[in-house]
Amino acid sequence: MTFLDLPEGLAERIMQCNSTYTVRFGVRLRGRMYSFIGWRSVHSEHCEPVKGGIRYASNADGEEVEALAALMTLKCSLVDVPFGGSKGALKIDPREWTPQELERITRRFTQELNKRGLIGPGVNVPAPDIGTGEREMAWMMDEFRRANPTDVINARACVTGKPLSKGGIAGRTEATGRGVQFAIQSYLRDPRTAGLNGKRDLKGAAVIVQGFGNVGY
Structure with a gap:
């Protein structure tokens, strides 16, 4: 920032995320209730939708998510892609859960994001990241469509990185x-x-x- 002639205080404002939401939810699995914590951070809405992946990692935390959201804004700006930066994470080791359990956890996470307007076409569009892929994106898309039954046409655009059979793009992986x-x-x-x-x-x-x-x- 020292190389730019910016008004006083603007550099600090640029570095900060506009909002970071922490969500905590429970899922009943294996005969008991398990609690999970996740984050979705929005760095800048100067261009919408905001764009950024969701990672599943046991060492994820809110500060990392905010830093990655800021990097998403900078990356998009650098190559002149009209998106704001966002990022998300769920503190979980996906290797510890079966595919069926991961689907239930992912769908619950999607419900929490949807309730807060943190997923949706033209608003906030997640993508795969560490620990997630087209499978998780298909689950999220389907859960968003269930929660928004009147938005059938646009529902698929709530995530990118989907399987080809669900409207994904070849070469994305x-x-x-x-x-x-x-x-x-x-x-x-x-x-x-x-x-x-x-x-x-x-x-x-x-x-x-x-x-x-x-x-x-």
Whole structure:
């Protein structure tokens, strides 16, 4: 921010999220009640809908969600995509639950988001992130449609990253990893950089991939 001629106080305002909602809900599973906590943060509504993924992770917290929402605004602005930034998370390890249990948890989470206007076409559109994928997006879309039966035409637009059979886009799953590929290519080819040890290609170079999710894969 020190490189920009901004009015006093504006930089601080830009860095802050407009709102962060914490939701706590219970789901009866395995003969008892389990409690879950989740977040949905909106950084900026200067452009709508606001856009950002929902991650399922046991180490998720509200501060991380706010930081990621702010990054979503900056990323969209950088490439001139007309979305505001948002982000969400559910504090859960998806590996500890069966698919049927995850579906019930996801649907309850969607109900909480819907009650607060934190999911919906043209308003706030989640997407897959760490621990979630097209399966979870299909559950969220279906639950949103159930809660809004008069919005059949637009209901599918409440999330992105859906399965192809539910109106998803081909190539969405591998899009992030492909973006990494394009970024590396651009870096190596840019005459303003020294490339990789002065090289303009990756011949003979070692590459380390951390993780084997959608991006690493």
